[in-house]
Amino acid sequence: MVPKSEIKTLLEGDTNTKYFHLVANGKHRKTRIFQLEQEEGIICGEAELKKYITKYYKTLFGPSERSMVSMDESSINDIPQVSLLENEMLTEMFTGAEVKEAIFQMEHNKAQGPDGFPLEFYQVFWFLIKDDLMTLFQEFHIGTLPIHSLNFGNIILLPKTNDPSKIQQYRPICLLNVSLRFLLRFLQIELQK
Secondary structure: OOOHHHHHHHHHOOOOOHHHHHHHHHHHHHOOOOEEEEOOEEEEOHHHHHHHHHHHHHHHHOOOOOOOOOOOOOOOOOOOOOOHHHHHHHOOOOOHHHHHHHHHHOOOOOOOOOOOOOHHHHHHOHHHHHHHHHHHHHHHHHOOOOHHHHOOEEEEEEEOOOOOOOHHHEEEEEEEOHHHHHHHHHHHHHHHO
16 A cells, blocks of 8 residues: 555646645755854854855865975986887777777766766767767867866765754765766776776
8 A cells, every 4th residue: 555645746746736846845945054053153144154164164175285396307217108109099089989888887876967967868868979979079189178168066065964053064075077077987997908
């Protein structure tokens, strides 16, 4: 026997009803941070929360330090050099089979990035979008792909507890665009060869 709550969800779950809006707003409330209790007191309001959370993580991770490491590119005697044959292999254009292999080896059920597409979308619709993906890889290869337009992410705070009230009870994760993850995965596979 199916419980009454499941029947109501099946019948009214996706229709534009009061029930649908209550469920949708409930999910929205669970994913929002309305206030944080900190030593400074209670912090609330979207602008104040953004300012506090940004300051907290900047302090936690610290300022970037200047590196004192430098490389002397004129000293190459003790470094093995790439042969002409190896260089040709490394600079070859990407093939469709290689790109497809990299995409289909990636792990499923990962969070989608700012582009809104999960990995499974690219795998299921490979036959429709493979030409667009190959264009992406070709532009990357010749250096005309604007990486900065792909290389950004959304930082999301995931609660570590059921009812978090402090910033320390959240775990930050960064969601990257899937197309950038394709390039990274492909390069990882190539380096393992």
